[in-house]
Amino acid sequence: MNLVRNLHRTHNPSRNRSRRVTTAALALLTVATLGTTGAVASTATATSTTAKTAAAPEKKLVASSVLGSDYKYTLTAVRSPEDQYAATVELQVYQQKNGAWKETDLVTVGDVDGWYWYPLGGKGAVCEFSTSSSEPAPLTVSLLVTPSIGCSAPVHYVVKEGRVYAG
Numbered sequence: 001m002n003l004v005r006n007l008h009r010t011h012n013p014s015r016n017r018s019r020r021v022t023t024a025a026l027a028l029l030t031v032a033t034l035g036t037t038g039a040v041a042s043t044a045t046a047t048s049t050t051a052k053t054a055a056a057p058e059k060k061l062v063a064s065s066v067l068g069s070d071y072k073y074t075l076t077a078v079r080s081p082e083d084q085y086a087a088t089v090e091l092q093v094y095q096q097k098n099g100a101w102k103e104t105d106l107v108t109v110g111d112v113d114g115w116y117w118y119p120l121g122g123k124g125a126v127c128e129f130s131t132s133s134s135e136p137a138p139l140t141v142s143l144l145v146t147p148s149i150g151c152s153a154p155v156h157y158v159v160k161e162g163r164v165y166a167g
Contacts, residue, residue, distance in 0.1 A: 057078050057079050057080075057081055058078075058079040059076050059077065059078050059079070060076065060077045060079075060121045061074060061075075061076055062075040062077050062120050062121075062125055062126060063075040063125075063129045065129065065131040067133040067137075068133055070095065070096060071093065071094065071095060071096075071131075071133065071137070071159070071162070072093075072094040072095075072096075072101055073091065073092070073093055073094075073159075074091070074092045075089055075090070075109065075126070075129065075141065076089070076092065077089055077115065077120040077121065078090060079117050080113040080117070082113070083113060084117070085116060085117055085118070086114075086116065087113065087116065087120055088108055088111075088112045089108065089109040089110060089114075089115050089120070089141075089143065090106055090107070090108060090109070091106070091108075091139075091141065092105070092106050093106075093162055093163070093164055095162045104162030104163065107157070107164045109141050109143070109155055110152070115143065115145070116145065119144045119146050120143065124144055124147075125143060125144050126142075126143060126144070127142040127143060127144060127151035127152070128140055128141065128142035128151075128154055129142075135161070138156065138157075138158055138167060139156070139157040139164075140156050140157075141154065141157070142154040
């Protein structure tokens with residue numbers, strides 16, 4: 001308290017100016033130190049977020065079809081971890097067992113990372129997705145490649161007892 005009173009009692013302008021410069025320098029040093037700590041913390045957070053993103057790729061449900069209480073088919077786009085514009089499309093087959101949908105098969109439609117991510121989430125992404133409840137069940141998939149290219153050639157599958165086969 002005494003020190004603070006002494007600072008205010010001093011009337012020497014050059015002495016006050018040097019104290020203000022010292023105080024400002026200390027304040028800047030404090031801000032710089034805290035800023036660096038914050039940057040390290042935000043880098044750690046960004047790294048943690050990146051690790052989570054790498055562990056769980058981004059997915060979009062493109063189409064789904066439920067056939068009574070027997071089968072459910074889904075087309076899901078999975079964003080590529082290496083190329084932000086690429087995606088893999090997965091066809092999943094589910095069968096109703098004990099009151100819940102259980103996955104019975106999973107196949108890749110086309111090539112891995114063979115689709116463009118953005119068209120698969122937009123309007124008109126599905127050109128054809130025909131399913132059937134017959135056994136064996138024919139299934140056809142055609143998706144939008146890009147708006148300028150248009151739709152992919154139809155890919156035909158057959159589903160027998162919950163398993164997907166090339167058709």
